[in-house]
Amino acid sequence: MTVVTRFPPSPTGFMHIGTARTGLFNWLYARRHGGKMLFRIEDTDRARHSEEAVTAIVNGLNWLGIDWDGDIVSQFAMADRHAEIALELLKSGKAYYCYCSPEELEQMREDAKKEGRITFYDRRWRDNPPSAPPEGVKPVIRIKAPMSGERVVYDKVQGEVRVASEQLDDFIILRADGTPTYMLAVVVDDHDMGVTHVIRGDDHLNNTFRQNIIYEAMGWDIPTYAHLPLILGPDGVKLSKRHGATSVEEYRDMGYLPEAMRNYLLRLGWSHGDDEIIETDQALQWFDLEGIGQSASRFDFDKLNYVNAHYMKLADNSRLVDLVSDIYQLRNINITPLHRERLLVRMDELKSRSKTLVQLADDAEFLVKSIPYDFDEKALAQLNEDGKFIVRVIRDNLSGLDDFTAEELETLCKSTADYHRDGKLGKVMMPLRAALTGSASSPSLVHAMEALGKEDVLLRLDFALSHNT
RNA sequence: GUCCCCUUCGUCUAGAGGCCUAGGACACAUCCCUUUCACGGAUGCGACACGGGUUCGACUCCCGUAGGGGACGCCA
Numbered sequence: 001m002t003v004v005t006r007f008p009p010s011p012t013g014f015m016h017i018g019t020a021r022t023g024l025f026n027w028l029y030a031r032r033h034g035g036k037m038l039f040r041i042e043d044t045d046r047a048r049h050s051e052e053a054v055t056a057i058v059n060g061l062n063w064l065g066i067d068w069d070g071d072i073v074s075q076f077a078m079a080d081r082h083a084e085i086a087l088e089l090l091k092s093g094k095a096y097y098c099y100c101s102p103e104e105l106e107q108m109r110e111d112a113k114k115e116g117r118i119t120f121y122d123r124r125w126r127d128n129p130p131s132a133p134p135e136g137v138k139p140v141i142r143i144k145a146p147m148s149g150e151r152v153v154y155d156k157v158q159g160e161v162r163v164a165s166e167q168l169d170d171f172i173i174l175r176a177d178g179t180p181t182y183m184l185a186v187v188v189d190d191h192d193m194g195v196t197h198v199i200r201g202d203d204h205l206n207n208t209f210r211q212n213i214i215y216e217a218m219g220w221d222i223p224t225y226a227h228l229p230l231i232l233g234p235d236g237v238k239l240s241k242r243h244g245a246t247s248v249e250e251y252r253d254m255g256y257l258p259e260a261m262r263n264y265l266l267r268l269g270w271s272h273g274d275d276e277i278i279e280t281d282q283a284l285q286w287f288d289l290e291g292i293g294q295s296a297s298r299f300d301f302d303k304l305n306y307v308n309a310h311y312m313k314l315a316d317n318s319r320l321v322d323l324v325s326d327i328y329q330l331r332n333i334n335i336t337p338l339h340r341e342r343l344l345v346r347m348d349e350l351k352s353r354s355k356t357l358v359q360l361a362d363d364a365e366f367l368v369k370s371i372p373y374d375f376d377e378k379a380l381a382q383l384n385e386d387g388k389f390i391v392r393v394i395r396d397n398l399s400g401l402d403d404f405t406a407e408e409l410e411t412l413c414k415s416t417a418d419y420h421r422d423g424k425l426g427k428v429m430m431p432l433r434a435a436l437t438g439s440a441s442s443p444s445l446v447h448a449m450e451a452l453g454k455e456d457v458l459l460r461l462d463f464a465l466s467h468n469t
Numbered sequence: 470g471u472c473c474c475c476u477u478c479g480u481c482u483a484g485a486g487g488c489c490u491a492g493g494a495c496a497c498a499u500c501c502c503u504u505u506c507a508c509g510g511a512u513g514c515g516a517c518a519c520g521g522g523u524u525c526g527a528c529u530c531c532c533g534u535a536g537g538g539g540a541c542g543c544c545a
Contacts (some may be wrong), residue, residue, distance in 0.1 A: 008545095010544085010545050012545090042545055043543060043545090044544085044545070045545070057530090068494060083496095100542085105542090105543090109542090112471090112541095113470070113471090114470090115471090116470050116471050117471065117472095117541095118470095118471045118472050118473095118540085118541050119472095119541080121473095140543055158473090158474065161473070161474075162473090163473065164472085167471085167472055167473090167541090171542095172542085172543055173544085175543040176543060177543080179543085181509095181542090181543070181544085181545090182544070182545045183545095185545090186545090195483090201539095202474070202475095202538080202539060202540095203538095203539055203540070204539095204540090204545095205473065205474070205539075205540080206472080206541075207472095207540080207542045207545095209473095227474090229474085229475075229538085229539095230538070230539075232537090232538075234480080235540085236537070237537095237538085238538080238539090264481095267481065267482080267494090268481070269481090269543095271481085271482055271483070271489095273482095273483065273493085273494070274482080274483060274493040274494075275493090275494095276481090276482090276493075276494050276495085277494095286495095293475095293482075294474080294475060294480095295474090295475045295476065295538090296475070296537080296538055296539090297480085297481065297482090298480060298481080298497085299480060300480050300495070302480075302495055302496050303480070303494075303495045303496080304495095305495090306494080306495055306496090307495090309508085311507075342514090345527090348539060349508090351509055352507085352508050352509085353506080353507045354507080354508090355507095360528090363506085363507080365510090369538050378505095407483095410504090413504075414494095414504095417504090423506095425504050426504050427504090428504075429504035429505070430504070430505065430523070432504090433504080433505060433506095440505060440506080441505085441506030441507075441508075441509085442505070443505095443522075444504085445504065445505080448506085
């Protein structure tokens with residue numbers, strides 16, 4: 001039997017990081033077994049449907065490098081088929097019309113709460129209707145849930161999960177307006193689409209009992225289930241907006257690489273021994289349901305940063321130049337071919353120093369900014385009288401350099417330090433760094449100077465020397 | 470409130486009764502490297518929620534307690 005998984009997001013306008021992880025797991029599982037992953041939009045509630053929302057999810061998936069098989073299926077488009085099944089269940093006596101008013105239901109709900117029951121519908125229209133159907137009331141269709149015994153779900157992650165039938169009521173499968181509820185729609189679609197493995201969030205575990213009632217009523221095969229524990233915020237509560245970032249596009253904008261995101265998300269809730277760095281190719285060979293943990297995990301930015309730093313070191317330099325250029329574009333810094341060349345030349349060093357693309361952009365910004373630029377407080381402190389003296393000495397000696405190379409520059413700095421500063425190289429480098437970068441920290445200065453070129457270095461030193469500090 | 474699930478270092482986790490003096494990774498601390506900030510290297514700190522069983526033996530099995538999470542819609 002070929003494996004068929006599915007990715008069924010609700011069109012909420014963005015892709016939650018938890019949704020992304022679920023998608024990743026479904027994708028890995030399907031690909032690992034040479035199967036398919038289907039993509040279905042859960043828009044039974046058409047009020048929620050919007051094209052922008054679908055686009056946001058597609059973009060998220062594309063960015064993450066996750067693909068799917070076939071077209072994107074709209075659940076709403078299948079409404080007729082869902083109604084047909086509801087009617088079939090009605091005909092076979094496994095479902096029935098219920099004419100309860102919202103007020104009656106509200107009353108039942110209150111009573112149930114008072115008595116501490118999880119279910120509330122009293123099944124008054126199930127077998128012996130209290131009266132003839134009221135005039136002009138459109139009924140809903142409810143399914144007949146078993147009234148005694150125990151229900152059990154076999155879950156690949158949680159094992160056998162049992163619940164007493166009394167905990168399940170006759171839930172609605174078709175609304176009064178003839179549209180299906182989510183509970184009916186998922187089951188019918190999963191069956192029709194040939195889904196063999198349902199890998200989804202833990203929050204659906206309880207629904208599984210209800211869905212299985214429909215499967216059984218229709219005589220359909222129940223899929224294999226795997227319910228993933230949820231992702232919590234760093235403080236242990238459900239990851240939400242107040243934690244800063246919940247959607248994949250936010251992580252992209254914070255400067256994380258998609259391959260790092262995949263690795264991090266994979267390890268959050270799944271393990272393969274002590275392995276931490278697991279590239280996607282490897283994951284495609286290793287991923288299994290057995291490795292999924294049973295408890296909720298917290299999102300940890302430190303670990304994500306570490307993983308991202310790792311993948312940045314592996315990343316192709318010109319790709320990183322592209323990505324970082326996009327960030328500068330957002331900062332209204334115009335990137336010229338000359339800038340790209342400087343970034344590219346220094347990229348080996350740059351990428352080894354940062355944890356995110358945003359950090360890399362900050363770190364390398366001096367390479368692409370133009371005069372006049374600002375000096376931060378620490379830089380200003382370096383450019384005191386003593387500092388400026390050294391900058392001037394270097395500036396005056398620069399013209400005499402045969403080759404404007406890091407080696408030559410370093411030799412010059414060292415001899416300047418020997419002659420003027422007792423051999424203390426830092427006393428030379430710090431003012432020079434402040435003058436050239438406007439800050440007190442930067443990548444290797446002599447290499448940066450070489451990348452900047454003699455002309456630009458001279459201009460910057462003159463600018464710094466003339467700057468009122 | 471009721472039901473379901475979960476519980477190993479601060480965090481992510483390894484662990485399928487003796488391999489555990491509980492391993493790895495992130496974070497943290499110290500040291501080394503060093504022109505700054507980083508990177509990197511080394512070392513260190515640090516956990517089986519609690520209480521009962523079962524067993525010759527329990528982190529591993531069972532029960533209870535506590536804590537955390539989730540579900541209880543004509544939402545998905």
